[in-house]
Amino acid sequence: MARANETLLEFLGRREAEIKSLRAELLQELRQIKAAKQVVSPREGDEAEPLETQLRSEKMTIKQMVxxxxxxxxGGQSAEAIVGLILSRFGVEVARTSLSPQLSRLKNQDGLLSYNDEEATWSLLRTETDRQAMLMPGLEAESSEQEEGDPLI
Incomplete structure (x- = not known):
């Protein structure tokens, strides 16, 4: 309801803000309900994840979930497959347009992913040797404190 001395434009702006706030609250509650449903009633053949793991996804970044x-x-996964895996594992819907920049950052800035152009798939670099090969292609990785094959993650 419009307040006294409130213009139509002010009223519409206020209502828009109220609805956006309510929508955010409802989406958060919907994510929590989905996580709880997965714990209580897992899909056939799936094991139920602990509630703590499900709720942890509420605090995880897209990069962490990837x-x-x-x-x-x-093996490697396409971006579309990663979106599906995140939804399946964490119950979080990630837009493809939100995922792409995070994949690029994980590859270029963090050095944790590689991209296979031929297969259009992303893979996690699991060892220091993998990371060195990706960061300096064609050069042999110099010896470091970490033994070859030791997992980074």
Whole structure:
């Protein structure tokens, strides 16, 4: 309801802000309900994840979720597959347009991912040797404190 001395434009702006706030609260509650449903009633053949793991996804960044799903994947995954794995594992819907910049950062800034152009798949670099090969292609990795093959993650 419009307040006294409130213009139509002010009223519409106020209502828009109220609805956006309510929507954010409802989306948060919906994510919590989805996580709880997965714990209580897992899909056939799936084991229920502990509630703590499900609720942890509420605090995880997209980059953290990408690393987690690729850590538990065999071989490389397409961006679309990663979106599906995040939804399946964490119950979080990540827009493809939000995922792409994070994949690039994990590859270029963090040095944790590699991209296979031929297969259009992303893979987690699991060892220091893998990271060195990606950061300096064609050069042999110099010896470091970490033994070859020791997992980074």
């Amino acid at each position: 690393v987690e799903v690729l850590r538990n994947s065999e």
